[in-house]
Amino acid sequence: MIHQKKSMDKKTLFRNILITTLILGFTTAGSFAFFRFTSNAENIAVFYMLAVVFIARFTTGYVPGIIASLISVICVNFAFTYPFFSLTFSVDGYPITFAALMIIASLTSMTTTHLKEKNRILNEQEKLLMEAEKEKMRANLLRAVSHDLRTPLTSIIGTSSAYLDSGSSLTEEERRSMVQTIYDDSNWLLHMVENLLSVTRIRQTDAHVSTTLEPVEEVVSEAVSRLKKRLPDARIRVSTPEDFIMAPMDATLIEQVIINLLENGIYHSGSDAPMELTVTAEQKNAVFRIRDHGHGIREDLLPNIFDGYADTATSSGDSRKGMGIGLSICKTIIMAHDGDIWAENLPDGALFTFTLPLGEETYES
């Protein structure tokens, strides 16, 4: 407590003085009025008692309460006790009133300070917990990232060193397929890096992005063509609204989300039927729906699908996973746009939906 008093800065001191003066002044004024109308002096002490309780409650430390009780005793004695407007210390019960006020003030101050202290400790603990949680998430993400980066790298290094060691004894077809593997895996690696880089466009301070108004159809078409460049065999059916709609966004990031969701469907749905990408304008949102006609998402993965690491441990044998990170990045990006993202299972396949608020368009009309 001593430490607290010492650390009490000027602001707190000023605040304490202000509160004490105000409450005491108010009480004194009230008491005068009450005394004038009723001439009843017995209740005045009770008023001051109340004032002291309030002062102790709303100020920091013991001092204001004790000073307030001292002033209160003097006030009661000086103004409201016969002989009026003179200090007499011989009046019966004076020491008792004083002692009672002191005790009340001290007790209240003590309780308040104690509560405040407890609150502070609780807050600090909560902060520590949150920090630990963040740290845990970061560690999980890092683990997942390094796992996902290492898989294609292992394949690239392994295949190319095999090629270098025994290139001449391999058939042309074998060599071709090895180089194809290297090519595919490096493309996958690039995709991962792009995903991770996209996160750096999100501001650290408020987890938001700088947005500009972009036509939804242009963003969609660029995303689809970027994906097709890497996966020429991908079949995607795209439809955008007939009306021209623009939404505030960071186009690079939204393209990344569309690509990640489409790619997720292409690799994980277990179906060759074309993916469907539909955009509609609903109320004040642009709603993007990406669905496949595969076997859906395993129910036990559904609740954590955007958490980033739900996927890594469970999918086995398939080197092209890492969609866990892709999906968690989708969520980060959409949250940074104040949108919403969710996944659900339909009778025939999975549906991913995300929304972007149209925002500024409202005051265009």
Place this chain on the structure above:
Amino acid sequence: MNHKLTVVIIEDEKNICTFIETALENHDYKTVAAHTGKEGLSYIASLCPDVVLLDLGLPDIDGMDIIRQVREFSAVPILVISARTSESEKVAALDAGADDYITKPFGTSELLARIRTALRHSQMSASSPKSSESVYRCGDLTINFDKRLVTIADREVHLTQIEYKLVSLLALNAGRVLTYDFIINHIWGPYADSNNQILRVNMAHIRRKMEENPADPKYISTEIGVGYRMREPEN
């Protein structure tokens, strides 16, 4: 006989340089590699190459400065290679006088296509512009510049004045990306509002008239934050 076209590659990463050289030499180009900006500038001045490939992140001179310095004495097509994906930088390079850009990483086919486009345009402007073909053809799309007629599968597409200007500007520069500012300057004049919304609304109308599916365009592709690019004509 020396019919080979010369390409100067200015790139400080040796591995990337080697890969580009191999790819280009396999397609009958003569390549000269420079690992610094200074070296590159002297090669451009002394060799008069047909195309320059320029990496923006060089150790000695800023890529933008190289573009500006080259433009003082040469109209050689400059293709910018950049690892930086930031749109504003691409736009800055194009506005400084670069002809096109290619983002790292890229495949050989993409690189070769860009070089061919750049060469075609430099040859077109070198010969008298009138002699350039007066018809653009790509898939079902035909643009007859003399008759100011745009048809898709022999059906006429009704475009407004501005829309036709936009389409023909893109078609004359087919294969190249045109920045928003460049297009706005050409269509609406230098004093037009630099806000590109009007351009994008017009492009949306054009897409609805010309493309089967506006969300999956065949002829005019979007490079958000930079501009638009029309597909290479098929001859």
